[in-house]
Amino acid sequence: MSKPVDNAVSTVRVRTYIQNHRAAFLDDLAEWLRIPSVSAQPDHAADVRRSADWLAAKLRETGFPAVEVWATDGAPAVFAHWPSEDPDAPTVLVYGHHDVQPAGREDGWDTEPFEPVIRGNRLHARGAADDKGQVFFHTLGVRAHLAATGRTAPAVHLKLLVEGEEESGSPHFRDLVEARAERLAADAVIVSDTGMWSEDTPTVCTGMRGLAECEIELYGPDQDIHSGSFGGAVPNPATAVARLVAALHDEHARVAVPGFYEGITELTDRERELFAELPFDESQWLRTARSTALHGEAGHTTLERVWARPTAEVNGIGGGYQGPGSKTIIPSSAMVKLSFRLVAGQEPDLVEKAVRAWVAEQVPAGIRHEITFGAATRPCLTPLEHPALQSVVRAMSRAFEQPVHFPREGGSGPAADLQEVLGAPVLFLGISVPSDGWHAPNEKVEIDLLLKGVETAAHLWGDLAESWREAH
Known part of the structure; x- marks a missing residue:
């Protein structure tokens, strides 16, 4: 194992590495975004397979010694594993998806949805935020982690599972996780298919309904x-x-x-306080909802209603x-x-x-x-005091240089299947913001935030390993 690096020194090294590899990272991401991996349309089945193969090749190039494309009864998933040199290190599984929503110029796009375009500090393309960009920042993140610490392998046993059917409702995901549970076994799961409150308010989601x-x-x-x-x-x-x-x-x-x-599980007073700390503009929220009035369960705020009730x-x-x-x-x-x-x-x-x-x-x-x-999706919730959650918070705080807040998400997703089958806590690490336009025309990702995601991932693996040692 390498000697620990001072946090301040590590931050400088991480940022320098990211800046030196920024252009190549964006070029690679653009190449992936050009593959129209639309899982909901049978005509694109070959493209979804091509997307999986592309990612598998790039993960091998990144340094993952074990990379496999897993077939399902639908679209393929990609699995990768990079063991730590420390046999007692925790195992972390990163989840995301490589399929995307349908998109066409006729839907209202200003440019071709599968021809990435950079305008100012924004990268526009279908999948830029949901979810290829947020999957791909882990490739540069782990390399920055190695460069900053002098390691030849991550501080944790790092696994990735990138499915190919999330945008089609993940119909075969549960079966895949159950069949591959031994390979996917982890002490914590990081979901990078989520977002933040806003560009200037970094957040870590603590649960989904x-x-x-x-x-x-x-x-x-x-x-x-x-x-x-x-x-x-x-x-x-x-x-x-x-x-x-x-x-x-x-x-x-x-x-x-x-x-x-x-x-x-009822909200605690502390959780209510944390929700209330967010800069929530109810009038703006109503405009986004295309509604003119609030309605819901008595005795709860709007955020409590959509996140925790x-x-x-x-x-x-x-x-x-x-x-x-x-x-x-x-x-x-x-x-x-x-x-x-x-x-x-x-x-x-x-x-x-x-x-x-x-x-x-x-x-x-x-x-x-x-x-x-129909098939149900289970809720998932990570306690605020969980050590792995605190590692994510510390890593994001270092990257953004400001406090991190704690929302939840009102929607649902396959993360709960990972929590239930693997028996591991689910943590959320995402940098997308509401204006990115998931599923909408002109989807984009803020490049600066994408690189903050890289930086967060680079700090996270060392913090998780250290906090794991302290807890065990």
Whole structure:
């Protein structure tokens, strides 16, 4: 093992190395971004495979001694492993994805989405922020780490898993992680498919909500029937679905399904304080939401509602005649699609059982119903005091030279599968900002922030190794 390097000296060495390799790093990233690895479109299946092969080659060039492209029943993933010289060092797995959203000039792009363009300090291309840029900064980060410390291998046993189907819902990811659990075993997972609050407010996400989704079909008469001859005398499935939706929340906007809140991890006073420290502009947030009013569970702020509280939402509802004019019928069927965002402590299986029981109680006699749930995503949460989280915070603080704040994310992702299968804490390291336009035309990444991601990664591995030794 190499002798530890003073933090101030290390910072200078890291920044010098990054600056000297900045141009080559951006050239390589642009080459990767030119590959239209759109997993949702079958016509691009070969491009997704080409993207995986490109990344595998670049990781070998970076120095990873073990690099493999893992086939799935869908698109391929890339795995890499670089063992530390210290056999007692912790093992860290970095997660990201190399597939991207569809993009075309006709969607509103100012330039070709798969022909990277640098304007000022911004790199525009599909995947620049989501997620190729944030995966790729780890390649320069680990090399800067080695250059600054004089090591020939990372301070941790470093693994990467870069999937190829995240933008298609990760349909085969869980199976892949379970099948390869022994190879993927880690003491901590770093997810670099996330972002920061803003360019001048560095943040480390501490959790993501889970997700359960269902579709409920209600059936009444065997066919549409005349509302004059039968209305008021037989149950109407469209009325039943409206009543079902109306009963979903109480007068305080709490989910009315019995048992729904069972076991949830409540916010601590400290977590509430940390949320409140963020420079949150509610009016701007409403404009971003294209809404004119706030609404949600009583007793909680907007950020608490979208980050730390479970929800039930109506995603779609329909039934009966939808064409022009009138058609006086009692429809034979109606439907509603619901989604439930889950927080730490909630078990998706128990939520599904609770919803099924509640729906059965709500549906009146004479209405038959069918309810179908999709695969659920579990929530994940990292305690603020976790040593690995504190390592991420210290590394980011050194790179940005300012305090780091602690938001969560209201959305859901496959990170929870890694946490559940591998039994390791999930930590988030991302540098993307809201203006980067994930999934939107003219997606970009701020180059200065991208390089701050490189710097953070360069500091992180040594800090994680040191804090691990102290804790064990």
